[in-house]
Amino acid sequence: MRTQRTRRRNRAARPVALALALFLLGTLYAAIAPGSQVAADTGTSTQVAAGKALFQTTCSSCHGLNGEGTSQGPTLVGVGAAAVDFQMSTGRMPMARPGAQAPRKVNTYSAEEIADIAAYVASLGPGPAIPNSSAYDYSNLTADEIARGGEMFRTNCSACHQASGVGGALPGGKYAPPLTGVEPLHIYEAMRTGPQQMPVFSEGAIPDEDAAEIIGYLKSLEEQPTLGFTLGGFGPVTEGLAAWVIGIGGLCLVAVWIASRGALKR
Ligand code: HEC
Ligand code: HEC
Incomplete structure (x- = not known):
């Protein structure tokens, strides 16, 4: 009687321990997902002089002393404060x-330094401004509106960023980055300024309400962790891990189950 019960408990313990180990491994990977960044303040015209001085020491080697561009970098006349805020806050520039x-x-760079340079570049020519947070507020969206955001994302963005937003390779050694963990402000600014290969999505093409729904959809992907732990940040790597845990883990469980049934018959 006793040995029977102990054997049964051991048999149950093995798959549980295996599942636990796999879960811990997954959680460990999820824990190293990237953190969020601090957004820059919006600029005012009084910052232009300070911004110009900083621009001429840090940016002019590629963009020219007056932002006119060189062989090393494009002109910044007309790119707007939003482009500077996006490029500098995400560390690209x-x-x-x-x-x-x-x-x-x-x-x-500090939020103040970024705001100064943004104000200076905005003074060179009209372009998209750094938006108010109300422009892309997604906190009160309904489930239907978020679903609409998902549709718009699949129509306008998934060709490069994939339907799940994990990003993907583009021709010429370029790539569309993963969109998990990106600040809502920077998602909005990316749409309005179209960095690099990405097209500009103007307010005519995607009005603010639609932009907010797309952002809400991207944030909802982060909030409902697929498979119990976040797949964010590492794209294909974490997805591979998930496949490994579920696939190999499942096979192990089946193997343990078959083995225990075989032992019972004998
Ligand atoms: C080593 C050269 C280099 C330096 C230094 C540099 N940039 Fe750039 N920048 C580039 C190149 C090249 C591009 C265009 C391609 C890209 O985005 O990779 C660019 C693109 C940009 C854009 C996007 C323009 C657009 O059309 O949307 C902005 C804004 C920008 N830079 C701002 C800055 C600011 C502000 C600084 C200084 C803090 C700076 N850059 C320093 C090379 C440089
Ligand atoms: C033609 C391909 C293409 C399409 C379509 C596209 N993007 Fe992009 N996107 C890119 C590339 C390339 C970059 C990287 C630019 C860079 O590094 O300067 C990027 C960057 C971004 C970033 C910045 C991510 C970061 O890590 O800072 C966001 C946010 C973004 N895209 C959102 C969108 C949204 C939302 C849409 C649809 C409305 C969209 N993109 C459509 C190619 C694309």
């Missing part, structure tokens, strides 16, 4: 060295 694509990196 100042670019460290010329390359196929300016990668996202940790931003080392």
Whole structure:
């Protein structure tokens, strides 16, 4: 009687321990997802002089002393404050060295410095401004509106960023980055300024309400963790891990189950 019960408990314990180990491994991966960033203040015209001075020491080697552009970088006349805020807050600018694509990196400039340069660049020519948070507020969206955001995302964005927003490779060594963990402000600014290969989505093409629904959809992807832990941040890597945990883990469970049934028959 006793040994029977102990054996049964052991048999049950093995798959449970296995599932636990796999779960811990998944959680560990999810824990190293990227953190969020601080958004810059909106600029005012009084900051233009300070912005110009900083621009001429940090940006002019590629963009020219007056933002007119050089062989190393495009003109910034008319790109607007939103482009500067997006490029600097996500660490893309100042670019460290010329390359196929300016990668996202940790931003080392203060919100004030970014606002100063943004105000200066905005003074060079009209372009998209840094928006008020009300322009892309997604906090009161209904489930239907978020679903609409998903439809618009699949229509306008998934060709490059994939339906799940994990990003993907583009021709010429370029890539569309994953969209998990990106600040709502920076998603909005990316749409309005069209960095690099990305097209500009103007207010005519995607009005603010629609932009908010797209942002709400992207944020909802982060809030409902698929499979019990976040797939965010590492795109294909974490997806591969999930496939591994579910696939191999499932096979292990089946193997343990078959083995235990075989033992019973004998
Ligand atoms: C080493 C050269 C280099 C430096 C330094 C540099 N940039 Fe750039 N920048 C580029 C290149 C090249 C591009 C265009 C391609 C890209 O985005 O990778 C660009 C693009 C941009 C854009 C996007 C323009 C658009 O059409 O949307 C902005 C805004 C910008 N830079 C701002 C800045 C600011 C502000 C600084 C200084 C803090 C700076 N850059 C420093 C090379 C540079
Ligand atoms: C033609 C391909 C293409 C399409 C379509 C496209 N994007 Fe992009 N997107 C890119 C590329 C390339 C980058 C990277 C630009 C860079 O690094 O300067 C990018 C960058 C971004 C970023 C910045 C992410 C980060 O890590 O900072 C966001 C946010 C974004 N896209 C959102 C969108 C949304 C929302 C749509 C649809 C409304 C969209 N994109 C449509 C190619 C595309």
